[in-house]
Amino acid sequence: MKQFLPAAAAVALQITACLAEELLPVQIRAPTVAHFSDIVANNTLDFGCRPIAHPTSDGKFQLQALLTRDQISWLHGEYSSDESITIQETVLSKRQTSGQAPIGTGDRFSGGSVAPSGLGTKASGTTIASILNVNEINSAITGLANAYPGAFFKYNLPYTTFQGRTAVAAYTGAGSDTSKYRLYLSAGMHARERGGPDNLIYWVSDLLAANKSGSGLTYGSKSYTNAQVKSVLNAGIVLFPLVNPDGVVYDQSSGSLWRKNRNTRSGTSGSSIGVDLNRNFNFLWNFRKYFSSSVSPASTSPSSEAFYGTAAESEQETKNHVSVYDKFPGIRWFMDIHSAAGTILYSWGDDVNQSTDPKQNFLNATYDGKRGVTGDSTYKEYIPSADATAIKRAADATVASMRAVGSRDYISQQSVGLYPTSGASDDYAFSRFWAKPGVNKVYGFTMEFGYATNFYPTITEFNRNILDTNAGFMEWALTAISVGLQ
Ligand SMILES: [Zn+2]
Structure with a gap:
């Protein structure tokens, strides 16, 4: 997997997070927990109480995060070449606001x-x-x-x-x-x-x-x-x-x-x-x-x-x-x-x-x-x-x-x-x-x-x-x- 977050991008994301009010629940799925290491190492992202990858019923792993819309777009871009990883904003996002x-x-x-x-x-x-x-x-x-x-x-x-x-x-x-x-x-x-x-x-x-x-x-x-x-x-x-x-x-x-x-x-x-x-x-x-x-x-x-x-x-x-x-x-x-x-x-x-x-x-x-x-x-x-x-x-x-x-x-x-x-x-x-x-x-x-x-x-x-x-x-x-x- 490519290097996840260069230092300059980390700074940019942090600023974005301060300006944007709304955080949306996102589920990231991958075949192994190692796929998440780079994302988790970026401590400008919000993983809830603590970052934990849960095993899923289909043998994969799921990581939860709370991200701004800009962070989600960036994540989709980063992962666009890796089909084994899926990023989902679920109906949960609606529950947060209504x-x-x-x-x-x-x-x-x-x-x-x-x-x-x-x-x-x-x-x-x-x-x-x-x-x-x-x-x-x-x-x-x-x-x-x-x-x-x-x-x-x-x-x-x-x-x-x-x-x-x-x-x-x-x-x-x-x-x-x-x-x-x-x-x-x-x-x-x-x-x-x-x-x-x-x-x-x-x-x-x-x-x-x-x-x-x-x-x-x-x-x-x-x-x-x-x-x-x-x-x-x-x-x-x-x-x-x-x-x-x-x-x-x-x-x-x-x-x-x-x-x-x-x-x-x-x-x-x-x-x-x-x-x-x-x-x-x-x-x-x-x-x-x-x-x-x-x-x-x-x-x-x-x-x-x-x-x-x-x-x-x-x-x-x-x-x-x-x-x-x-x-x-x-x-x-x-x-x-x-x-x-x-x-x-x-x-x-x-x-x-x-x-x-x-x-x-x-x-x-x-x-x-x-x-x-x-x-x-x-x-x-x-x-x-x-x-x-x-x-x-x-x-x-x-x-x-x-x-x-x-x-x-x-x-x-x-x-x-x-x-x-x-x-x-x-x-x-x-x-x-x-x-x-x-x-x-x-x-x-x-x-x-x-x-x-x-x-x-x-x-x-x-x-x-x-x-x-x-x-x-x-x-x-x-x-x-x-x-x-x-
Ligand atoms: Zn907590």
Whole structure:
């Protein structure tokens, strides 16, 4: 394949991306993942949460991207001589601009005097009419605290956001002793991934309601018993439903597919605003030191969607996320909720896993400058084989339950996929055990719910996403309990 993007073209594309508002979902198909290497290496293009090539039913691979019309034209030109590669703008592009699920107006929970109620405790076919706005996400949490006193605890996180907002988390199921909590789920890190906070809030609402009434839960064709509900609650659940409130306020008001936070210290206009929180965690953050120069697991450019910030944990939102591990030192399993790819991702995300050479690990300076090339044998990330088995089992079980709901397919994948990432929340969770002596081992996962690159679901998709994810959370938690919480 020809060299994909000369430097001059990269600069031109970046300028185009700043001027053009609209990003369209594009699917690129090729016979091998290697066909995508040059495109992925160009970090002015937007591949969603992270670039991952999915196998397709006809034995090919598909890469999702969000591109401007100019970028799409350029891509067609670049690939015009290679018939094995197809580039498709699908009907998804229409969904982004029309038929989107509305954002709630006002406050359906009346400041917390009304508690949210999920779909798993309702008759089949019941739907929720709109996506929660930022105020409603907070009043939903207050509503649960009011409805379940002594069983659901709300608290403010210690760092206010760049725009001065207070982030809110909660814990439920294991009483007031914060050392007894084993499961941690967060959402709303990437602002445009609509419905993430909703999925988490409605699931926990279901657990509490079913526990109280003595009933089970039903998500499409997948059901859980009351005993399973009680078992999951007893594991102790910490929820941080809206990690990036500044970003979500902006995305919901602008409809601009905004991803990052709204920090203006590195850039004050357009796409130069904001840090990608999911490249800001303290895991191989300084990627230019740790990774091969041939890969770009994050970006040093403020205008990139993957801008890593000014230091590891430079962002208030990242600090809030990490503070949860200090308050709940018994956390053993973590899931970060993103969209939209239809995948469950498990560790590691910096390179391909191996369980034979413990020396090849993220802390070993011998391998600095060598990580992240997924096709080579120079470096692969060490994972103890028992851990590899446990996390794969949990990811596979989660996927199986999401498929069983009956809406659509999901797959589990190692998060490195085609391409590495640095500073991501799931790798950070898993890395803590080795990087910080004395802390608990945490298995970290990312759930990518929804249809590929369709960050703004229709109302039908929004409701399907709630069913799919809620069954997935149940199965993930039950598998965690089965594998072990200590
Ligand atoms: Zn994301």
